Amino acid sequence: MSNLSRSKLWQFSKKIHEEIHFQTQLATGISTKVETIEKYEKNLKSQRRLALLGGLFICYILGVVTILPVMGILQLFSIDITSSNFTAIVFTNSLILSIYNMYILFILFMAGLMNYVTFMRGDYFKLLRPLPLSSRDMTQLTFYVFFRMNAIQLTFILFALPVVGLILTLSPLTFFILLLNNLINLGFIVPVLIIVAWILAQKVFNKAEKSPIGPIITVLTMVVYILTVIPIFFLMSSFYHIINQLFNSTLITGKINQKINFLLSLIPFPFSSNYLTTLVLLLPSGSISFPLTLQSVFGVCILLSFIVVAFRKGSSLIQKLAFEPAIERHKVFSEKDVVIQVKTSTLVVTFMKKTLTMVFRDYGALTLFVLGLLMPLIIFMYSFAMPERYIGSDRGTLWFIITMLVFLVGFQIFILYNSLRLSERNLGGLLSTLPFKERDLFRSKQFIISIACLLPILFFFLLFQEFMTIGMLYALIKIFFVNIITVYVFLILHAFFFGKINNRYTFTIENIENQIRKWIAIFVGLYSIILGYFKLTEIISESILRNWEIGFIILTGMILTSLLELITKRMFV
Amino acid sequence: MELVLIVNNLKKSFGSVKAVDGLSFNVKPGEIYGLLGPNGAGKSTTIKSILGLLEINSGYISVFGDDPIKTPSKVKKNIGYVPEEFSLYESMTVAELLNFVASLRALDPQITSLDADELLKSLNVKKYYDSLIASLSHGNKQKIQIICALLHRPKLLILDEPFSGLDARSSAILKELFQIHINNGGSILFSTHIMEQAQILCTRIGIINQGKMVAEGKFEELQELAQSAGATLEEVFLKLTDQEEVTNGIIANLKRLTGKT
Numbered sequence: 001m002s003n004l005s006r007s008k009l010w011q012f013s014k015k016i017h018e019e020i021h022f023q024t025q026l027a028t029g030i031s032t033k034v035e036t037i038e039k040y041e042k043n044l045k046s047q048r049r050l051a052l053l054g055g056l057f058i059c060y061i062l063g064v065v066t067i068l069p070v071m072g073i074l075q076l077f078s079i080d081i082t083s084s085n086f087t088a089i090v091f092t093n094s095l096i097l098s099i100y101n102m103y104i105l106f107i108l109f110m111a112g113l114m115n116y117v118t119f120m121r122g123d124y125f126k127l128l129r130p131l132p133l134s135s136r137d138m139t140q141l142t143f144y145v146f147f148r149m150n151a152i153q154l155t156f157i158l159f160a161l162p163v164v165g166l167i168l169t170l171s172p173l174t175f176f177i178l179l180l181n182n183l184i185n186l187g188f189i190v191p192v193l194i195i196v197a198w199i200l201a202q203k204v205f206n207k208a209e210k211s212p213i214g215p216i217i218t219v220l221t222m223v224v225y226i227l228t229v230i231p232i233f234f235l236m237s238s239f240y241h242i243i244n245q246l247f248n249s250t251l252i253t254g255k256i257n258q259k260i261n262f263l264l265s266l267i268p269f270p271f272s273s274n275y276l277t278t279l280v281l282l283l284p285s286g287s288i289s290f291p292l293t294l295q296s297v298f299g300v301c302i303l304l305s306f307i308v309v310a311f312r313k314g315s316s317l318i319q320k321l322a323f324e325p326a327i328e329r330h331k332v333f334s335e336k337d338v339v340i341q342v343k344t345s346t347l348v349v350t351f352m353k354k355t356l357t358m359v360f361r362d363y364g365a366l367t368l369f370v371l372g373l374l375m376p377l378i379i380f381m382y383s384f385a386m387p388e389r390y391i392g393s394d395r396g397t398l399w400f401i402i403t404m405l406v407f408l409v410g411f412q413i414f415i416l417y418n419s420l421r422l423s424e425r426n427l428g429g430l431l432s433t434l435p436f437k438e439r440d441l442f443r444s445k446q447f448i449i450s451i452a453c454l455l456p457i458l459f460f461f462l463l464f465q466e467f468m469t470i471g472m473l474y475a476l477i478k479i480f481f482v483n484i485i486t487v488y489v490f491l492i493l494h495a496f497f498f499g500k501i502n503n504r505y506t507f508t509i510e511n512i513e514n515q516i517r518k519w520i521a522i523f524v525g526l527y528s529i530i531l532g533y534f535k536l537t538e539i540i541s542e543s544i545l546r547n548w549e550i551g552f553i554i555l556t557g558m559i560l561t562s563l564l565e566l567i568t569k570r571m572f573v
Numbered sequence: 574m575e576l577v578l579i580v581n582n583l584k585k586s587f588g589s590v591k592a593v594d595g596l597s598f599n600v601k602p603g604e605i606y607g608l609l610g611p612n613g614a615g616k617s618t619t620i621k622s623i624l625g626l627l628e629i630n631s632g633y634i635s636v637f638g639d640d641p642i643k644t645p646s647k648v649k650k651n652i653g654y655v656p657e658e659f660s661l662y663e664s665m666t667v668a669e670l671l672n673f674v675a676s677l678r679a680l681d682p683q684i685t686s687l688d689a690d691e692l693l694k695s696l697n698v699k700k701y702y703d704s705l706i707a708s709l710s711h712g713n714k715q716k717i718q719i720i721c722a723l724l725h726r727p728k729l730l731i732l733d734e735p736f737s738g739l740d741a742r743s744s745a746i747l748k749e750l751f752q753i754h755i756n757n758g759g760s761i762l763f764s765t766h767i768m769e770q771a772q773i774l775c776t777r778i779g780i781i782n783q784g785k786m787v788a789e790g791k792f793e794e795l796q797e798l799a800q801s802a803g804a805t806l807e808e809v810f811l812k813l814t815d816q817e818e819v820t821n822g823i824i825a826n827l828k829r830l831t832g833k834t
Contacts, residue, residue: 334700342685343675347677354669357664358664430674433626435645
């Protein structure tokens, strides 16, 4: 079998890379399958640009993180190094570089998780496997695709810090040392990413899809993923604050036990190479510690051996993608012990069960659902991680959270609804052929979204009830009604704009024409209601019914809810 | 005798494309009506319109006297539908899907359990009861679709390419199920590409092309219409849809092509 030229293979790899991007969008995007396909058909170039923008966005995040070691290098070159502060300087700078490398590992993995997992499932090579490509071609093609997926990010990581270091210090030595350090660390990070993505793709997601108990694994993975990836961006500022303090305090007091340096420099990743880098960067100042340098070199040697092992393992896994996986031992099915017992339930419960089952078995939909559910909790975490100067006091923090909850509710509903929508990509299929009342489908969606929105508020209330003032309690009651009302309004407007067919309103068929305009109209409607309700209760309770504020809040909420219920009954028959 | 289904002067366009253009036909009680036509003839659009899944441009449809546009839920109660493309919730197990369909149709759990047991056994998929639908083969998914459509013992079965992907045993059983359904007083409307199936099964056949009814009647009547006594339904079909010459030309070209290699 003849081998293809590298340039030809490189061209092929572009197509596969685009396919991976497309499939990832299908699996995780907010758009339904039909919408995504339509978008691709309309403008392939803009979709390619979108893939590029994705890479650039990760670079932006990486760029923010790069400020961390740049700060370290700046301090390193601006401080007088003496025998008394040498240990402290080595410690702080090595620590900063190590944290930087951990961040890179983390960001690369989290930001690209879906792409990596999609790639490592190997589905895109199915089409190529029967074609007359040699095994060398297939292996090379797989590597090229992997490189295309990461080219922008990896190039950025490799050169960003060395170039900034060169600009700041005008020292080619700094450039080369930092470049070498990045190469060593990336040499470790990349194979680790490949191995973890393989485990996730083959052992978690592939198995989860084939098994009814898969949801548990999927849910756990997704919760960990979202809980880890989102707060990281918010908590970044707090970390900078802590590291800055650490740097200053260690330099002022010089109190770092030498034993810590000796211990850390022996840990191959992420410390050894960063200790060695710091020690080499400090060479021009004339300060050196031979035992520490020797230990770091030893640690780097161990790291290099790890890299060789990880690289071999990673390569073999990538190569595996190019070939048909070994046929799994199929379960032998028997109808002997199968007892057929059809169970029925009320329509609303049936719809809720179906929707939740489908959301929990679709990792794209589940990601959105967990994100929607955790959104307010992320705001809590963010608020408490923020330095006091931004908020002022505990009470200030609580008010900040309450304001954010009001602001978030529309987006939260949007995300939760789209998660349900994403799980029903075959919309208009089976469901639209069955007889049911649209109102029951409405009710099931309403219950799921409302409960998901109200759970974090309940959690918030239970956690902070000691610190609550009466004003805050009123605000939370308002938020409760805002949630109920907003879910009503959202579903009514969505059916009104998207689901009109044969003079009826439905959730099973969507008219996606002019959808941007429709979404804008929905959001304008939502926020008008939210702000209108807040303003109305505020004006009346402050001017007319000061002593009856709580009663008025509840009364207004109930009147609005009843009105919306009436509209629902008329719209959904 | 009240007609089961009436389609009168049905018109449906997608943009400038006329998918169905003034189509009329009806299905009588106890009848198997076959809708034949080349790809893109408008068969699936017609079927979807009957179920009220599409907004039609004009025309009249009645299923047991009910209008699928005005009372879709009532119409769907009487129909069991097997679509051409899979419309199953693949992340559900077979058991979960049957529970879902039974709940939506408000069926009696005990009777439905017995019916489901029988159908699953007959089509040889009982062993997959607790398996995810996504993990089933093409043919087994088709069987599950058929079971879902039969679960409520519908008066009218509408099947779009029901034999696609079925093995010989299941095809034979499905044909038998058709007969049982008819003997129990039911009616069937189905579209197919497999001419032999239509020839054997159908009481009447409607041949449509470019959204219009080209010919309609019993198989013998169609043979007469095509002036091809003794011809198979495939030959009649090609003649009536003006595809005979084109098909013969293509076959001749292919023979030349394969002759070269």
